[in-house]
Each structure stands twice: as structure tokens, then as C-alpha cells.
Amino acid sequence: MRGVRHKSKSAWLIAGVAAAALLLPIIARNEYFIHLMVMALVYGIVAMGLNILTGYTGKLSLGHAGFFGLGAYVSALLSIKLGVPALVSIVIAGVVLFFMGVLLGLPTLRLEGHYLSIVTIGFNEVIILVLINMRSLTRGPGGLRGIPPISIGGFELVSDVSQYYFAVILVAILLWLKSKLVKSHVGLALRAVMDGEVASEACGVNVAYYRVFAFGISAMYAGIGGGVLAHFLNYISPYSFQSPESFALLGMLVVGGIGTLAGPIIGSIIMTLLPEYLRAFADFRLIINAVLTIVLLIKVPGGIVGLFKSLAGRIGRRSSDGLDTAGR
Amino acid sequence: MSLSSLLVQVLIQGLAVGSVYALIALGYVMIFKAVGVFNFAQGDFMMSGCFIGLWLIVYLRLPIALGLILAVLLTSLLGILVEAVVFHPLLESPSRSYLISTVAVGIILREIGRLIFGADPLSFPNYLGDKVIKLGSVGIPVQYIWISLAAVAVVSLLLWFFKKTKMGKAMRAVSEDRETARLMGIDTNLNMKLTYALSSAMGAIAGVLIAPVFFAFTEMGRSFGQKAFSSFVLGGTDSIPGAVVGGLLIGVVENLAGVFISTKYKDAISFIILIVVLICKPRGLFGGRGERRAA
Numbered sequence: 001m002r003g004v005r006h007k008s009k010s011a012w013l014i015a016g017v018a019a020a021a022l023l024l025p026i027i028a029r030n031e032y033f034i035h036l037m038v039m040a041l042v043y044g045i046v047a048m049g050l051n052i053l054t055g056y057t058g059k060l061s062l063g064h065a066g067f068f069g070l071g072a073y074v075s076a077l078l079s080i081k082l083g084v085p086a087l088v089s090i091v092i093a094g095v096v097l098f099f100m101g102v103l104l105g106l107p108t109l110r111l112e113g114h115y116l117s118i119v120t121i122g123f124n125e126v127i128i129l130v131l132i133n134m135r136s137l138t139r140g141p142g143g144l145r146g147i148p149p150i151s152i153g154g155f156e157l158v159s160d161v162s163q164y165y166f167a168v169i170l171v172a173i174l175l176w177l178k179s180k181l182v183k184s185h186v187g188l189a190l191r192a193v194m195d196g197e198v199a200s201e202a203c204g205v206n207v208a209y210y211r212v213f214a215f216g217i218s219a220m221y222a223g224i225g226g227g228v229l230a231h232f233l234n235y236i237s238p239y240s241f242q243s244p245e246s247f248a249l250l251g252m253l254v255v256g257g258i259g260t261l262a263g264p265i266i267g268s269i270i271m272t273l274l275p276e277y278l279r280a281f282a283d284f285r286l287i288i289n290a291v292l293t294i295v296l297l298i299k300v301p302g303g304i305v306g307l308f309k310s311l312a313g314r315i316g317r318r319s320s321d322g323l324d325t326a327g328r
Numbered sequence: 329m330s331l332s333s334l335l336v337q338v339l340i341q342g343l344a345v346g347s348v349y350a351l352i353a354l355g356y357v358m359i360f361k362a363v364g365v366f367n368f369a370q371g372d373f374m375m376s377g378c379f380i381g382l383w384l385i386v387y388l389r390l391p392i393a394l395g396l397i398l399a400v401l402l403t404s405l406l407g408i409l410v411e412a413v414v415f416h417p418l419l420e421s422p423s424r425s426y427l428i429s430t431v432a433v434g435i436i437l438r439e440i441g442r443l444i445f446g447a448d449p450l451s452f453p454n455y456l457g458d459k460v461i462k463l464g465s466v467g468i469p470v471q472y473i474w475i476s477l478a479a480v481a482v483v484s485l486l487l488w489f490f491k492k493t494k495m496g497k498a499m500r501a502v503s504e505d506r507e508t509a510r511l512m513g514i515d516t517n518l519n520m521k522l523t524y525a526l527s528s529a530m531g532a533i534a535g536v537l538i539a540p541v542f543f544a545f546t547e548m549g550r551s552f553g554q555k556a557f558s559s560f561v562l563g564g565t566d567s568i569p570g571a572v573v574g575g576l577l578i579g580v581v582e583n584l585a586g587v588f589i590s591t592k593y594k595d596a597i598s599f600i601i602l603i604v605v606l607i608c609k610p611r612g613l614f615g616g617r618g619e620r621r622a623a
Contacts, residue, residue, distance in 0.1 A: 060424050062368075062431060107607040114366060114427055115606055118557055122599030125554070133592050243550075247431050254428060287439045290432035297425045298417045 021168050025161045034160040040265075040272035041167035042229050047252040047264035048171075048178055049221025054250070055259030056182065056190040057211050059109065063120030064249050066127040067219045069241025071097050071226025073131060073138060076147040076236060086150040090227030097223025098216040105215035110208045116215075124243045131238035143237030150231045163232050170228065171265060174221065179261055181217065190214055244286060251293040257303030266304055333466040338583050344472035344541075346579020347479035351534035352556035353563065353571035354486065355527035360565055361503035362523045363419070365426045369410070369434035370531055371553015375546060376437050377403035377532020378452070378539045379445055385453050392455045400532045407528030408521045416520070434549065441546040452539035475537050482533055483572055486526075490568070499523060551595065555582070558598040562605050564612025573613065 025034055050064045071093040078089035108119045131138050138144065150157040150166065157163050181187055189210045230236050248271065256267025274292075275285045300307055352374055359367040381399030384390045390398065410433055418426045456471040490496040502509040502519045510516045534552070535544075542548070559578045563570030578598050586594040605612065 054424065058422070058424060060427055107603070111606065111610055113364075114423065115561075115610075117368075117427060118366065118561070119603060119606065121554065122602055126596050126599055129593060129596055244435065247435060250428055250431070258424075283443060284439075286435055290435040290439075293432045294414055294429050297421065297429055298414075301421060301425065 018172070022165075025164055031160050034164050036272055036276060037269070038160060038163045038167050038232065040269040041164075041171050042225050042232065043249070043252065043272060044171060044265040044268035045174055045225035045228065046222045047249050047256070047268045048174060049218045049225065050249050051253055051258065051260075051264045052178060052181070052221065053215055053218035054253060055263075056187060056194065057109075057214050058194045059211065059215075060114055060117040060250070061120040061215075061218070062117045062243065062246050062250070063122070063124030063127075064218075064222050065241045065243060065245035066120070066124035067097055067100065067222035068226045068229070068245070068249075069131065069236075069238065070100065070127055071223030072230040072236045072241070073144070073226075074223070075227030076144050076230040077137065079148050079231070080144065080146065086148055086227075086231040087152070090150075090224055090231065093227040094220045094224040097226075098220040100223075101216040101219025102212055104219075105212040109211040109215060120246070121243060124241075124246055128238050128242055131241075138238070141238060143235060143239075144230075145235050147230050147234045147236065149234060150228075157232070167228070170224075174224070175261065175265070182261070186210060186213065248286075248289055251289050253303070254293045254296050255303055257305030260303065260305040263303050263305045270304070330465060333464070334587070336466045337468070338587050339580060340468055340472050342580035342583035343576055344475040344579070345538070345583065346559075346576035347476050347572075348534045348538045348552065348575075349556045349559045349578055350572040350575025351479055351482060351530050351537070352552060353560040353575050354483070354568060355530040356557060356560040357563075357566060357568060357571050358503075358523050358527040358530075360560070362499075362506075362520060363415075363426065365423050366430070366557070367527065368427070368430040368553070369437060370527065371549035371551075371556065372434040372437040372441075373403060373407060373528040373549070374531035374535040374552055375441055375544075375549030376406055376535075377528070378535030378544045378548065379441050379546075380406075380532070381536045381539070382445075382450060382452055382544050392453060396455075396536050399536055400529050403532035403535075404525035404529045407524040411521055411524040415524070416517075419520075434553075438546050438549055445544075445546065447546060449543035449545040452536075452544050454540040456540050471541055475541070478533075478537055482530070483568065486530075487568060495522065499526075555579075555598040558602040558605075561602055562612055564614050567614065570612055570614050577613075 024037065028034065046064060046068050049067075050061060053059055053061055074096050075086070075089040075093035078084040078092060079086050084092070104119065104123055105116070108116045132141050134140075152166075155162075157166050193207050193210060226241075252267035252271045253264055254267070255270055256265065257263030271289060271292075275288065278284075278288065296303060302310065352370060355370045355373065356367060359365065359370070377399050380402050381395055384398055385392055385395035388395075414429050414433055415426065418429055454471075456474045459470040460467045461470055461473075462468075490500055498509070498514045499519055499522060501512070502514060502516050503523075506516050509519075534556075535548070538548075538552070555578055556575065559574035560571050561574070562577060563572070563574030578601060581601065582594060582597045585597045
């Protein structure tokens with residue numbers, strides 16, 4: 001009974017959010033705001049990927065900006081050098097990054113503790129060094145220009161509004177995929193591993209296998225995000241993918257809510273819009289980001305989604321007669 | 329210059345830079361043993377020590393010796409402050425929260441440094457002298473000798489502190505088992521503050537030692553911190569001698585590679601070493617075979 005009510009409630013919520021997302025460009029007739037939302041959604045895709053790793057395996061990546069950047073360059077170069085259509089190169093970038101993640105995860109995800117975090121920092125730095133130094137391919141520190149836009153049936157996505165709708169649809173698809181993944185046996189196994197590594201291994205869960213798979217998917221999301229970014233902006237530079245960006249992605253997770261479905265998107269929207277509206281503090285962008293992250297870690301460990309859940313839980317509890325709290 | 333004299337010169341430079349990595353790595357070791365988490369802000373404590381020294385000596389015109397000592401002490405205080413405000417409340421949180429907060433602290437320190445001192449490298453008073461000792465065809469900058477000697481002195485002092493003094497023994501007890509140590513009447517809270525004081529002091533010493541050679545710049549915490557981290561993993565993450573050997577090795581290999589392979593990718597060397605170590609010998613050079621596995 002309760003489950004049904006819960007389900008219909010969340011269906012209403014999804015419908016409401018979808019309507020708001022689709023109507024946003026009509027309500028807010030502000031090109032720059034729409035552009036910011038596009039950026040927030042693209043970063044949100046990468047943050048979603050990071051969440052698949054951090055939220056559901058407990059392992060930390062401090063180098064997701066490296067995957068993001070690699071995805072952007074792979075996709076951009078495929079389109080520029082080989083003339084591959086943008087949509088196809090974005091998909092290829094996702095696949096390439098999946099294998100990159102698996103390759104990096106294989107040796108390190110077997111280790112206990114947070115060794116992955118340092119390996120990913122290293123990966124991030126090495127990727128930046130390679131992008132800067134392989135001038136013949138990447139044109140070095142100057143970045144890549146003239147990346148063709150995404151084209152769907154002859155219609156080129158160059159205006160902010162068209163990019164916005166594309167990003168909304170892509171986020172919806174990736175969110176749906178993520179929710180499927182989380183509910184599948186892979187997701188179950190991952191959460192079991194996080195709750196008790198030894199116990200789940202004893203129960204026959206192949207800990208390393210699931211973690212490496214999650215890491216691959218996580219890198220794939222980052223790669224897709226990177227590809228989309230490249231074809232949206234038509235220009236990328238290695239400096240957009242340095243390690244402070246990796247931390248910014250983690251900050252988005254912490255603010256939105258680690259291990260929640262919508263958290264990364266909410267976090268990325270907040271963390272993208274907030275500095276813009278605190279423009280007086282442009283120099284303090286990174287500090288604000290870091291301080292906010294620490295404050296949330298200490299005071300609101302569940303992030304904004306967690307906060308809402310506990311508020312909703314409290315209201316629900318008050319309105320119910322208290323008989324069904326045991327089943328909660 | 330002949331190959332052998334070039335080799336000697338690179339070796340000496342590598343050892344000096346490596347001993348700085350070793351000092352920073354000791355900070356990683358202390359925090360890892362006490363909390364079980366990597367302190368990614370360690371490199372930025374080094375940077376803070378360096379800039380506090382610069383501020384005291386150049387801007388406040390304190391005598392150099394006094395400025396250096398005060399820089400180390402103030403950095404220790406900074407370590408205590410950060411532990412109390414940020415890390416202590418997260419002690420019982422999941423380790424990933426603690427870890428994320430250390431990265432955040434590193435960014436905050438670095439950004440404050442950049443806002444005050446700018447992003448360009450600043451020259452640090454060269455109290456180590458710029459003489460070059462000639463040994464046949466080999467010229468050895470006297471700076472490098474002082475850096476190595478100072479590092480040896482600091483490490484010896486630290487070993488003595490942990491072995492002989494009551495406070496040092498208590499810190500070792502806490503790092504073995506915090507709960508038992510607390511039951512034995514050791515003030516674990518005070519101990520944690522001391523550990524942070526000591527680890528950030530190691531960073532500060534490393535910072536003021538290397539600054540006359542490499543200048544003071546706000547990104548130094550990141551580059552030195554990451555190389556020191558590789559040293560820490562190479563040394564097995566939990567021993568002082570391990571971290572020292574790890575640091576020296578990284579310093580020498582990196583400088584050799586810079587001369588004989590490529591200067592462009594010199595900074596990538598320590599990461600490649602790190603990844604190879606993690607794959608082949610996850611317990612570091614001195615640990616047993618790779619048993620650092622789940623279960």
C-alpha cells in the first residue's frame with residue numbers, strides 16, 4: 001500500500017521536474033542563464049558518473065576531470081581529423097573511456113583503502129601533460145578550435161536553447177540508465193560491498209569485478225560529458241580539465257548528495273550558478289567551493305537530497321498515525 | 329663535462345630534492361598511521377610554511393634564523409587549528425568524507441596563498457649560500473649539501489622523539505590502537521593535535537629548505553606533495569625509514585630521467601613509479617608480497 005503511494009508520489013515529482021525543465025527556456029528568456037544551465041547539465045553528467053563510483057562503491061576519484069578532458073579530446077579529434085559525425089564520436093568517446101576506466105581500475109581497485117584516489121590524481125596530471133605536449137595532435141596549450149557542432153538530421157545544435165534541450169534529454173536518458181544500474185544486481189552487489197567488503201566477498205560477490213565495472217561506467221559518463229562539451233563549445237583547452245576541476249566535481253556530489261540519483265545534477269546546478277551570482281567573489285570561487293564542501297560534509301552529510309529526504313520523512317511521520325513506522 | 333661527473337652531479341641534486349620529498353612524506357606517514365587516511369593537504373602545509381617564512385623574513389624583516397623557526401612553529405599551529413575545525417568533526421564520518429575534506433583544505437590553503445602572494449614564483453632569501461664546491465670536474469652547489477644534512481638531522485631527531493620521549497611513545501601507542509590507548513589514559517584528542525602539529529612542521533621544514541633553490545610558489549604544495557606521496561607509498565605507507573628511502577629514490581630517479589629521458593615528462597615519472605609500485609608491490613619496497621587486499 002505504502003509502496004504504491006510512494007511510487008505515484010515520485011511519478012508526480014518526476015513529471016513536475018520534467019515539465020519545469022522543458023518550460024525553463026520559455027519562462028527564463030535569458031540566453032546567458034540558459035548557457036549556464038547547459039554547462040551545469042554537462043558537468044552534471046560527469047558528476048553522475050563520479051557518483052556511480054563514489055556513491056555506490058565508496059571509492060574516490062580525484063581525477064574525473066582527466067576522463068572528462070580525454071573524452072572531449074577523443075570526440076573532438078575524431079570529428080576534426082576523421083570527419084566522424086559528432087553524435088557518433090561522442091558515443092565512441094564514451095566507449096573508449098569505459099575501457100580507460102577498466103584499465104586504470106584493474107590494478108588499483110583490488111587494493112583496500114583509497115589508493116584509487118591517488119592513482120586518479122596521477123592520471124589527471126599525466127593526461128594534462130600529454131594534452132599539452134602532444135602538439136602535433138592536440139595543438140598543445142592553445143587548445144583545439146573549430147570542433148563541429150552536433151547535428152541531428154541536418155539541424156545543427158548551436159543556439160543555447162537547442163543545446164539545452166539536447167542536454168536535458170541526454171541527462172534524462174543517463175539518469176534512467178543509472179537508476180536501472182543501481183537497481184540491477186550490479187548495484188545491489190556494489191552496495192553490499194560498501195556495507196561490508198569481507199562479508200560480501202565471503203557470500204560470493206566478486207568485489208573487484210563489480211568495482212572495476214562501476215569504474216568503467218563512471219569513466220564512460222565522464223567521456224560522454226566531455227564529448228558533449230567539446231561539440232557544444234566548439235573549442236577545448238587542456239587547462240579546463242586540471243585537477244581542481246576534479247575536486248569541483250566531488251564538491252558537486254557532496255552538495256547534492258553522494259549516492260543519490262538526483263544529487264549530482266542538483267549539486268552541479270548549484271555549484272555552477274552560485275559562483276555566477278556571487279560575482280563579487282570571482283577570485284574566491286575555489287575557496288567558496290571548498291568551504292561549502294567542508295561545511296556540508298560536517299553539518300549535512302547527506303547533501304541537499306538527504307536534507308529533503310529527512311524533512312519529507314519528518315513531515316510524513318507527523319501526518320501518519322505512527323502505526324507504520326516500524327515498517328519504514 | 330664527462331658523463332660520470334654529470335652523473336655525480338645529478339645524483340647529488342636528486343638526493344637533496346629527494347630528502348625534501350622524504351620530509352614531506354613523513355607527514356603523510358604520521359597522519360596515515362594515526363587516522364588511516366591520506367592527508368592530501370600535506371603538500372599545501374609545506375607551501376604554507378614556505379610562505380609564512382617568506383612573510384616573516386622578507387616583509388617583517390625578522391632575522392633569518394628566527395624567521396625560519398617561527399615559520400615552522402606557526403605552521404604547526406595552523407595544523408592544529410585545521411585539525412580542530414575541520415578534521416576532528418569528521419573523525420567518525422566515513423573515510424571518504426575525511427579524505428575529501430583534506431583535499432578541500434589543501435585548495436583553501438593554496439587559494440589563500442595565491443590571493444595574498446599572487447601566482448608567480450617569489451625568490452626566497454638564500455640563507456644556504458650559493459657557493460659551488462669543486463671536486464675535480466664536478467661542481468657541487470653547497471645548498472644541496474645543507475639541505476641533505478638538515479634533513480638527516482630532522483629525521484634523526486624525529487626517530488629519537490618517537491623512540492625515547494614519553495610523548496613520542498604515547499603517539500605511537502595511539503597510532504597502533506586509538507581506543508586501547510585512550511583506555512590506558514592517553515589523551516587521544518591532544519595526541520591527534522600533536523600529530524598534525526608535527527606533520528605540518530615536517531612540511532614547513534621541507535618548504536623552507538627547498539625554497540631558496542626552487543623559489544616559493546603557490547603550486548609548490550601540489551607538485552612536491554604529489555611526489556612525496558609517491559615516496560610515501562614506495563616506502564610502504566607506515567614506516568619512517570621507508571618514507572626516507574622512498575623519497576631519496578624518487579628524487580634520484582626523477583632527476584636522472586629528467587637528464588637522460590625527457591624533461592617534459594619529468595613530473596610524470598613519480599606517478600609512473602607509483603602505479604608500478606601499486607601493481608607489483610602494494611606494500612611498498614619493504615613490505616611482504618602484495619597482500620594489501622580486501623579480506
